[in-house]
Amino acid sequence: MPYHFDLHCHSHFSADGVSSPEALIAAARKKGLHGFAMTDHNTCEAVDYMIARGLMRADGVPVDGFLVIPGVEVTTDEGHLLCLGATLPNLKGQPAAEVCQLIHAAGGLAIPPHPYDIFRAGIRRKVLDRLEIDALEVFNAATTLHRYNKKAYKYAQERNLPMTSSSDAHHEDAVGAAYTIMDTADFTVRGVLAQIKRPNQLNQTYLRPKDKIRKTWNNWLRLRRKRPKPV
Numbered sequence: 001m002p003y004h005f006d007l008h009c010h011s012h013f014s015a016d017g018v019s020s021p022e023a024l025i026a027a028a029r030k031k032g033l034h035g036f037a038m039t040d041h042n043t044c045e046a047v048d049y050m051i052a053r054g055l056m057r058a059d060g061v062p063v064d065g066f067l068v069i070p071g072v073e074v075t076t077d078e079g080h081l082l083c084l085g086a087t088l089p090n091l092k093g094q095p096a097a098e099v100c101q102l103i104h105a106a107g108g109l110a111i112p113p114h115p116y117d118i119f120r121a122g123i124r125r126k127v128l129d130r131l132e133i134d135a136l137e138v139f140n141a142a143t144t145l146h147r148y149n150k151k152a153y154k155y156a157q158e159r160n161l162p163m164t165s166s167s168d169a170h171h172e173d174a175v176g177a178a179y180t181i182m183d184t185a186d187f188t189v190r191g192v193l194a195q196i197k198r199p200n201q202l203n204q205t206y207l208r209p210k211d212k213i214r215k216t217w218n219n220w221l222r223l224r225r226k227r228p229k230p231v
Contacts, residue, residue, distance in 0.1 A: 003034040003187060004203070006179045007069070007196070008082060008113055008137065008166030010039065013046040014073075018171035021050050025066060027172035033179060035067035035192070037084050037166075044072050044087040060189030069189050073113065074099050079123035082111040082137070085193045096123060100132050109134040109193055111164060116151045119144040125155065135196055139165035139204045141178040146206070165202035179203045 010017040011024055017040065019027075028036050038046050038056075047070045050056040056068035071084045076096040083099075086108030091099050100110040110133045114122045117140070123131070138153040156163050167177040181201035184191050 001185070001187075002181050002183045002201075003067075003192070004032060004176075004179050004181055005067075005069070005192065006033055006036040006167050006169065006176050007084060007111075007164050008039050008073070008140070008168045009036045009175055010041065010073075010168075010170045011046045013043055013049070014040040014170065016041070016170055021046050021055060023172040024169070024175055025055060025068070027175045029066060031176040033176050034065075034187070035062070035069060036175065037069040037071045037082075039071040039073045039082055039084070041073050042075055042090050042092045044070065047071075047087055062187060067187060067189065067192065069192060071108070075121065076123075078127045079115075079121045080113055081123065082113050083108045084111060084196070085109055085189055096127055096131055104132070109196060111135045111137055111196075113137040113166070113168065114140040114143050114148065114152075115155065116148040117144050122148065128155065133161065135162035135164055137166055138163040139178055139202055140168050141166065141174070141205060141207045142168040142170075143206075149204075162197050162199065163202060164196065164200070165204050167207070174207055177205050177207050 011021050040046050070087050072088050074081045075092045076099050077093050078096040081099050083103040086106035103110040112123045114120050116122050136156040138156050139149050143149050164180045165178045167174050169175040182195040184195040
């Protein structure tokens with residue numbers, strides 16, 4: 001059965017995120033998604049929060065037909081790097097190659113998001129060439145310039161890498177703007193991770209202008225916003 005997954009989402013546990021995990025799930029369900037990856041910046045607090053409240057399960061099984069994949073977006077010293085399927089401590093500032101190794105040691109997948117995007121800490125080709133990555137985000141709905149997605153797609157073709165498409169949502173309205181369609185009989189975190197490494201269909205729609213403006217505004221305000229504490 002084909003499942004629709006947004007593999008790059010942020011909650012208010014990210015410094016520049018807005019929405020609660022509950023709001024993200026509600027919005028994703030309303031848009032027909034079967035799940036998403038929780039990839040806040042340099043923290044897995046949202047994953048702990050969701051497990052504690054029964055919104056996701058530590059054993060990787062769906063909750064009420066919806067599957068949240070644990071993850072994190074690490075700000076390496078050479079750009080951003082997604083970890084899908086595992087949780088990590090704060091690795092901000094560490095070399096990308098070392099972060100890849102730690103992701104794999106934890107049982108996750110290493111996937112560079114918005115590569116080439118120089119305005120959003122995208123990892124460039126010189127670094128990509130030496131990274132042991134499992135897939136490449138070739139379509140990011142929030143990319144600064146469309147040509148960055150085209151470059152990512154071309155690079156993935158050259159290296160024969162699996163490809164993903166994601167919204168990079170920082171608020172619930174943007175969830176599911178773009179997503180990856182995976183046909184798997186194993187609707188668990190383990191099954192989805194295995195399918196990500198195979199060829200998949202990509203739904204590719206850019207964020208609306210007002211959503212991009214909102215994301216930019218949130219970036220400006222992020223240093224003033226206090227992150228919520230798990231209770």
